[in-house]
Amino acid sequence: MNRLRPALLTDHYELTMVSAALRDGTADRRCTFEVFSRRLPTGRRYGVVAGTGRLIDMVREFRFAPEEVDFLLRTGVVDEPAARWLAGYRFTGDIDGYAEGELFFPGSPILTISGGFAECVVLETLVLSVLNHDCAVAAAAARMVTAARGRALIEMGSRRAHEEAAVAAARAAYLAGFRFTSNLAAGQRYSIPTAGTAAHAFTLLHDDERTAFASQVATLGRDTTLLVDTYDISQGIRTAIEVAGPELRAVRIDSGDLAVIAQQSRELLDSLGATETKIIVSGDLDEYAIAALAAEPVDMYGAGTAVVTGSGAPTASLVYKLVEVDGRPVVKRSENKGTIGGRKVAVRRHKPTGTATEEIIVSQGVPDRQANDRLLQRSFVVDGEPVDLPGIEQSREHLRQCLISIPWEGLKLSAGDPAIPVTVVPAG
Structure with a gap:
């Protein structure tokens, strides 16, 4: 069985937009897209960023092979100009976001993709596919790690998931603090300790x-x-x-x-x-x-189905929204969902003791920094080239420190408000 390359792991309508934008001359307009969730799954008090490392690797490989371009042209998905454009596709923009292992809350701009409209919009489905799955698994796994109170956990859910999703789930669970996985492909691919x-x-x-x-x-x-x-x-x-x-x-x-x-x-x-x-x-x-x-x-717990399915929340409900065109904030206004246009910058505010108290998000500006604030976004790709990414061990430790920093109420398994409030400051 041939494994699909990343470029075809997308929705038809992405290429519909590319074709039309190329024809009307808007394909290269400088745009900014943001990935965020409007709300956390029911009963959850935080989300966990996971999958960014996998995603950046896939963006690096995001190319349309000749046979793929031929398929798209032959089936009428794209026209000739779009086919030529896809044949030479390389992402040349920038990607910034929250580190893997970072906590997120409603409205947190966990990933920002900037570049020409066409080169960014064609990544939408891939971005959401990776992050919605991995963030959901990591959040469920993190809750299990907290519940285990220091006892070891082994992820053993491979037989309850698609074969590739199982490998990704094993990675997300390990990032969240699981000690082992039963999945040998994850062990080989990500150097995760295996057990059985x-x-x-x-x-x-x-x-x-x-x-x-x-x-x-x-x-x-x-x-x-x-x-x-x-x-x-x-x-x-x-x-x-x-x-x-x-x-x-x-x-x-x-x-x-x-x-x-x-x-x-x-x-x-x-x-x-x-x-x-x-x-x-x-x-x-x-x-x-x-x-x-x-x-x-x-002494140890083995968890399977609940891990790989997000323990009742199989998606993080992340969305990929255009928020800026040529430096001008844009927002969909037909529905009042509280979305604010413009590129966002976020900081986590802490007490001197290290306890997180609030997340501040500023649109088209920079937050007024206080002594114990921590800037949440960092660069992953600059001008199309990936920059150094933390390894999975660093990400595990980052999440551990983040969970220590939130108020203890935020670790409860019962339903409640997000662990910390989020304040969004609009432009102007």
């Missing part, structure tokens, strides 16, 4: 549980995790320790009342001398289920 245990199928393959455990330990040693709930959990734990000894690294439990079973399993492991054997739980865990297990003797 075994499925019930492996136990069922063998004539009995003991034989299955013995095979796994013979192959991987005691530094492995045995899945003990295929049959009777208590007997599974006894058999696991009999086979591997008290030095067994971990057991995994994937079903039942996890709170009760975790307590019973810890007591049983300790009675068998396996005081250092860890307990890993999995099975449709989300941030609420993880929080409910906070007082139980669980």
Whole structure:
């Protein structure tokens, strides 16, 4: 199966606009587009910026191959002038935005794309596709990390997502603080630590549980995790320790009342001398289920479906809006959605102690800076050339620091107002 190049990961109407703008002479007018969300998903108090690094890589590769141009021309998507323009397409503008791992709130201009109208508008679908997915996953994952209270999490949702979305989700979850992923492609592509245990199928393959455990330990040693709930959990734990000894690294439990079973399993492991054997739980865990297990003797959580689907909010509801043409602010006025025209600059205001208090966004100007303000936007692409981007480890640490900085109420899983207020100052 051929993997589509980035240029065709777009909507038909982007090229309709390109064709018309080329014909009427407006294609090169200097424009500014902004990516933002008008509201956070229900129950969320912050969003997490994720996917920017992936996006910049895709913008770098955004080229129309001859066969793609031929397809667009042959099917009537574009005319001859537009086909020639696409054949030579290179993004030559600028991209600025919030760092990966930064928190965002309603109205936060998390990405700004500037350049000729045509070269910017053709990126719209790709930008929103990447950021809406990755930001949604990262926000859900960050809530799970908070709920886990320092205990490790492994992302294991690959089988619940499109194959490429699974890799992107693994990256976003790791950025948000997950310790491992089960997805090997993500491990190779982004140097994310991978981990895995075994499925019930492996136990069922063998004539009995003991034989299955013995095979796994013979192959991987005691530094492995045995899945003990295929049959009777208590007997599974006894058999696991009999086979591997008290030095067994971990057991995994994937079903039942996890709170009760975790307590019973810890007591049983300790009675068998396996005081250092860890307990890993999995099975449709989300941030609420993880929080409910906070007082139980669980050492690691495995989360899958809820992570890759944004835990009920599979999109960050980001939009890509034209806000400036030739330096003049523009805004759609047919609906009163509170959008303000003009390019925005944003700062995060903090107390001297480091606690964030407010986000200030100024249209067509620069905020009056106070002593503890932090400018939120930075350059990603200048004149079409990507600049140095932070690595994923830096982004993980950036998010960790951001979550520390918001008021503690902002970390609650219950519905409420955004963690900090946002003030937008219009031009003039």
